[in-house]
Amino acid sequence: MLTDRQLQVLKVIVDDFVETAQPVGSRNIAKKEEITFSPATIRNDMADLEELGYLSKTHSSSGRVPSEKGYRYYVDNIMSPLKLSSREVNQIQHSFSERMMELERVMQNSAHILSELTKYTTLVLGPQVYETKLKQLQIVPINQQSAIAILITDTGHVEHRSFAIPADLEQSDLEKTVNILNERLSGVPIIYLDHLIKSEVKYLLQKYTNDFEKSYQLLNQALFTEQPTNLYVSGKTNILSQPEFADVDKIRSLFNIMESEEKMAPILKSEDEGMHIYIGHENKIEAMNDCTLITATYSLGENQVGTIALLGPTRMDYAKAVSILDMWSGQMTNTLKKWFNEQ
Amino acid sequence: MLTDRQLQVLKVIVDDFVETAQPVGSRNIAKKEEITFSPATIRNDMADLEELGYLSKTHSSSGRVPSEKGYRYYVDNIMSPLKLSSREVNQIQHSFSERMMELERVMQNSAHILSELTKYTTLVLGPQVYETKLKQLQIVPINQQSAIAILITDTGHVEHRSFAIPADLEQSDLEKTVNILNERLSGVPIIYLDHLIKSEVKYLLQKYTNDFEKSYQLLNQALFTEQPTNLYVSGKTNILSQPEFADVDKIRSLFNIMESEEKMAPILKSEDEGMHIYIGHENKIEAMNDCTLITATYSLGENQVGTIALLGPTRMDYAKAVSILDMWSGQMTNTLKKWFNEQ
DNA sequence: AATTAGCACTCGAAGATATTGAGTGCTAAC
DNA sequence: GTTAGCACTCAATATCTTCGAGTGCTAATT
Numbered sequence: 001m002l003t004d005r006q007l008q009v010l011k012v013i014v015d016d017f018v019e020t021a022q023p024v025g026s027r028n029i030a031k032k033e034e035i036t037f038s039p040a041t042i043r044n045d046m047a048d049l050e051e052l053g054y055l056s057k058t059h060s061s062s063g064r065v066p067s068e069k070g071y072r073y074y075v076d077n078i079m080s081p082l083k084l085s086s087r088e089v090n091q092i093q094h095s096f097s098e099r100m101m102e103l104e105r106v107m108q109n110s111a112h113i114l115s116e117l118t119k120y121t122t123l124v125l126g127p128q129v130y131e132t133k134l135k136q137l138q139i140v141p142i143n144q145q146s147a148i149a150i151l152i153t154d155t156g157h158v159e160h161r162s163f164a165i166p167a168d169l170e171q172s173d174l175e176k177t178v179n180i181l182n183e184r185l186s187g188v189p190i191i192y193l194d195h196l197i198k199s200e201v202k203y204l205l206q207k208y209t210n211d212f213e214k215s216y217q218l219l220n221q222a223l224f225t226e227q228p229t230n231l232y233v234s235g236k237t238n239i240l241s242q243p244e245f246a247d248v249d250k251i252r253s254l255f256n257i258m259e260s261e262e263k264m265a266p267i268l269k270s271e272d273e274g275m276h277i278y279i280g281h282e283n284k285i286e287a288m289n290d291c292t293l294i295t296a297t298y299s300l301g302e303n304q305v306g307t308i309a310l311l312g313p314t315r316m317d318y319a320k321a322v323s324i325l326d327m328w329s330g331q332m333t334n335t336l337k338k339w340f341n342e343q
Numbered sequence: 344m345l346t347d348r349q350l351q352v353l354k355v356i357v358d359d360f361v362e363t364a365q366p367v368g369s370r371n372i373a374k375k376e377e378i379t380f381s382p383a384t385i386r387n388d389m390a391d392l393e394e395l396g397y398l399s400k401t402h403s404s405s406g407r408v409p410s411e412k413g414y415r416y417y418v419d420n421i422m423s424p425l426k427l428s429s430r431e432v433n434q435i436q437h438s439f440s441e442r443m444m445e446l447e448r449v450m451q452n453s454a455h456i457l458s459e460l461t462k463y464t465t466l467v468l469g470p471q472v473y474e475t476k477l478k479q480l481q482i483v484p485i486n487q488q489s490a491i492a493i494l495i496t497d498t499g500h501v502e503h504r505s506f507a508i509p510a511d512l513e514q515s516d517l518e519k520t521v522n523i524l525n526e527r528l529s530g531v532p533i534i535y536l537d538h539l540i541k542s543e544v545k546y547l548l549q550k551y552t553n554d555f556e557k558s559y560q561l562l563n564q565a566l567f568t569e570q571p572t573n574l575y576v577s578g579k580t581n582i583l584s585q586p587e588f589a590d591v592d593k594i595r596s597l598f599n600i601m602e603s604e605e606k607m608a609p610i611l612k613s614e615d616e617g618m619h620i621y622i623g624h625e626n627k628i629e630a631m632n633d634c635t636l637i638t639a640t641y642s643l644g645e646n647q648v649g650t651i652a653l654l655g656p657t658r659m660d661y662a663k664a665v666s667i668l669d670m671w672s673g674q675m676t677n678t679l680k681k682w683f684n685e686q
Numbered sequence: 687a688a689t690t691a692g693c694a695c696t697c698g699a700a701g702a703t704a705t706t707g708a709g710t711g712c713t714a715a716c
Numbered sequence: 717g718t719t720a721g722c723a724c725t726c727a728a729t730a731t732c733t734t735c736g737a738g739t740g741c742t743a744a745t746t
Contacts, residue, residue, distance in 0.1 A: 026709075037718075038719050041717085043710070057710085059725085061724080061726050062726080062727075063708080063709060102505045142478065142495075142499045148501055150501065152483050158491055158493065160493075160503075162445045162499050240591050248583050248588070248589055248591070255583070381691080382690090384688085386738090387688095401698090403739075404696040404739050405697080405698080406737080
């Protein structure tokens with residue numbers, strides 16, 4: 001168990017190092033207002049803290065630097081929530097302004113604003129579509145060979161895909177197909193679409209259209225070709241300003257991960273709701289071993305959960321990051337509740 | 344005027360430097376198969392070429408490096424088109440495969456593949472919409488407060504925007520508005536929409552709907568709020584592998600530009616069609632002063648011109664870059680012609 | 687007259703050596 | 717338990733040396 005003084009020393013070291021990115025020496029600690037004891041005393045405490053694994057040195061005669069364990073302790077036991085400035089609060093609220101009626105825009109905007117406020121990289125993963133329901137399906141022919149399928153969900157999400165119309169498909173069959181689909185599929189959760197089409201709609205099509213095979217094939221092509229983008233990243237370049245990322249190789253491997261939705265999505269998805277902090281090697285991906293990732297979930301409806309995350313160096317302003325994510329979560333939940341109850 | 348031998352020396356220096364990124368010395372040049380004279384002779388030529396401004400040294404006893412003027416001369420007078428490997432040809436053709444019916448996808452895909460092939464950054468600027476015509480306008484209500492407007496153009500481009508429905512707008516007015524719009528605006532070039540609405544449609548709305556003011560306001564809100572994204576960038580991280588971008592500050596300023604459509608679009612748009620090569624300080628933006636930008640236009644229809652560009656260090660494999668862009672342009676033009684004639 | 691061999695010279699890169707100063711750990715005094 | 721004092725450590729920085737790839741110039745060769 002740490003003494004009060006040790007705790008205080010650890011806090012000062014983390015705070016100072018987060019700010020300056022330089023190892024913190026005993027003399028500098030002693031200079032702080034809140035510190036009332038001498039450098040020698042502090043040195044003793046630091047030696048203890050180092051033995052316990054909360055601090056480390058960059059070399060034998062350097063000042064101390066928080067270890068990952070030290071950050072962990074700071075996050076779990078020391079840091080206190082920060083009061084955000086009114087400017088920060090305003091900006092966050094602004095990203096939920098009324099004119100933003102689309103989830104996509106809200107996410108994009110939030111990512112942008114949070115990365116501005118924190119100077120870290122913000123990642124927003126859209127909600128999984130477990131419960132999203134199909135509102136309407138439309139097919140708009142463009143020319144003889146191609147048409148566009150437009151899916152609209154009850155959350156206001158619009159998805160469109162163009163596809164080739166089989167050459168020998170009759171116009172009437174196309175129309176019938178669309179009618180059947182709209183009739184049978186409206187209100188159905190997206191996730192069941194595939195199943196429902198395979199079971200029920202298939203027979204309807206077979207019954208009412210002349211060229212079932214073509215219609216069915218077309219349908220599959222139009223609806224199930226590709227996963228839509230669901231990851232919004234903003235402020236990637238902020239990472240470049242951090243002194244720990246002076247190495248171009250590091251930057252490259254990190255950027256490669258962030259640009260790939262497949263790699264990033266599983267990292268962001270967490271089993272349970274709420275906030276999670278992954279410090280350094282707590283991140284399973286090697287390229288992120290000197291980063292901290294803070295994730296927070298937001299939910300719309302019952303089972304739809306999305307994630308927002310901040311990515312920065314382990315030397316992160318944890319209190320600020322957490323407070324800002326917290327603020328955002330609250331606003332987001334409010335907005336979505338209002339939004340959902342209204343419709 | 345350069346002698347044949349000087350020309351040959353310049354060519355070897357550019358080719359070698361592009362490959363190795365190291366200053367080229369006379370001994371190394373003499374070792375090349377195609378070179379039949381001694382280092383001393385080459386040194387004399389190099390001294391002349393330097394005096395003429397085509398070469399420079401990194402320090403007084405280093406080998407030579409092409410200057411921007413040297414690259415310019417190489418591009419204008421020396422380099423010969425490269426025959427692409429069948430792998431490269433295949434990959435480019437693949438990005439135009441039949442299933443890609445949407446311009447957006449083609450652009451995204453092309454950007455990706457070209458950056459893979461060249462290891463430079465690829466930027467694709469979508470065509471300006473001067474001539475694109477509105478095919479269909481649909482308005483899909485999501486709930487009491489909001490709806491989504493979907494614009495489909497004759498090029499298969501789909502644009503959607505959600506907007507708030509004024510609280511006191513009657514349902515019937517909304518429907519009437521949409522009907523009027525579809526009737527009057529189909530086939531109209533997007534660029535004239537605004538004008539046509541202000542002149543003609545305005546009166547129709549006034550005549551047939553109860554709450555003209557609301558309908559009109561809604562219309563403006565739905566159609567003219569924001570410019571759609573039109574810039575696709577791929578392979579930004581490729582730049583990180585180039586030795587000339589070891590400096591993080593350089594990277595940052597370059598990334599900042601590439602991430603901003605407002606900054607990038609005017610650079611990419613060129614007055615006239617065809618290929619343009621901007622070497623080093625020929626780029627007006629300071630951050631790009633040690634880059635080369637090669638732009639090529641592609642066109643669909645009569646007046647619609649888009650741009651594709653490769654961005655790399657001035658030490659670029661010009662022959663390859665030009666050949667690949669050339670290949671792509673040809674394919675793109677073909678594809679679009681076929682596409683347009685069919686509809 | 688053009689080309690080439692020969693040679694002194696230049697200068698960056700890489701390694702070795704000295705200097706400085708911020709910081710530590712330990713011991714003894716308070 | 718706390719602190720002053722002091723010897724010690726080591727990264728950062730500067731200075732010097734060595735090495736070699738490269739040059740420019742001059743004189744010899746073709």
